Amino acid sequence: MNYTEAKEKFISTWGALGTLWGINKAMAQIHALLWISPEPLSMEDIMEELHISRGNTSMNLRQLMDWGIVFKESKPGERKEYFASEKDVQELARQVAKERSRREIKPVIKVLREVSGIEGDGTKKTEELIKQTKALYELADNADTMMNKIVNQESNWITKTLMKLIK
Amino acid sequence: MNYTEAKEKFISTWGALGTLWGINKAMAQIHALLWISPEPLSMEDIMEELHISRGNTSMNLRQLMDWGIVFKESKPGERKEYFASEKDVQELARQVAKERSRREIKPVIKVLREVSGIEGDGTKKTEELIKQTKALYELADNADTMMNKIVNQESNWITKTLMKLIK
DNA sequence: TTAAACTTTCAGTAATTTTTGAAACTTTAA
DNA sequence: TTAAAGTTTCAAAAATTACTGAAAGTTTAA
Structure with a gap:
């Protein structure tokens, strides 16, 4: 199993587990993606990686922030906002x-x-x-x-x- | 709060909790009903009490039995089958x-x-x-x-x- | 056997939940 | 200011999940 396969397997498994426990798939998958990402990601990054819409991404990021397990980060000198997972x-x-x-x-x-x-x-x-x-x-x-x-x-x-x- | 109100509140709360945790409402409500019932109930009893169809009742009772928390009981001399919850x-x-x-x-x-x-x-x-x-x-x-x-x-x-x- | 009593299955329908996409909104740099 | 860059909201559409009801299946008593 190479990096890409492992990443995809992890993200889809995490999404499926979420669904089973009453957490929507997109939310769980965004979390999974940020969990293994060494750098904060922008909304664009997430949309592209998971093939989900802007609205969906925005709503689920907000929920993850409400849960206190994802944080907004702004890189100095950049307009765009980045999102990072609690890592511990x-x-x-x-x-x-x-x-x-x-x-x-x-x-x-x-x-x-x-x-x-x-x-x-x-x-x-x-x-x-x-x-x-x-x-x-x-x-x-x-x-x-x-x-x-x-x-x-x-x-x-x-x-x-x-x-x-x-x- | 009288008996009927309390029963209804318990059943609907248990159903809502189930939903939140990925368990379907009918399944959780059937469990709640049997949990507080002093006697085993027939399929008819359950259908009537919860206003759900025969098919729905049957499928969810099967699932509860698969989970090992509801049991079939047959009263001697009766054709009908009765269902009882694990009580402990x-x-x-x-x-x-x-x-x-x-x-x-x-x-x-x-x-x-x-x-x-x-x-x-x-x-x-x-x-x-x-x-x-x-x-x-x-x-x-x-x-x-x-x-x-x-x-x-x-x-x-x-x-x-x-x-x-x-x- | 057979037929009545009862249960299960499952295709179709209904209800709910999720997702999209575009408009509205906000922020920032010039 | 203003307009570009970015984000949020939300009504409508899509996808998923649950539910119904009737037909098929099973069991039992006679």
């Missing part, structure tokens, strides 16, 4: 975990708390609803707490500590 | 983690190993590709190993051990 894998993981927690997990936890907190009326179906949503609430809340602890440690705490524990 | 939250988490690892993470790890294993040619871009995909490979491989260890422990190892460690 631990920081990438932390950022993704943090954002998914904030946007997706926390709101669900809130609903689970509300739902599992309704008053029992003695019927079997109500008892089951309370019991089962409470269990889910506790799981989600523990997992989220854990994730946030991990995410707020220095970068490779997770690898160092957990691997020792588990191996 | 720890077992649910283990099963989901196990399947996502097998279907989605493992194949990506394989690609990352291949891609990061190409021979360097001294160019900057090739070095960067190798370095960055290797970092991702190591992260994914560690995370996956960890997940599988957790998943293969007795059910609440994760809660017991990790929470102690982290709190």
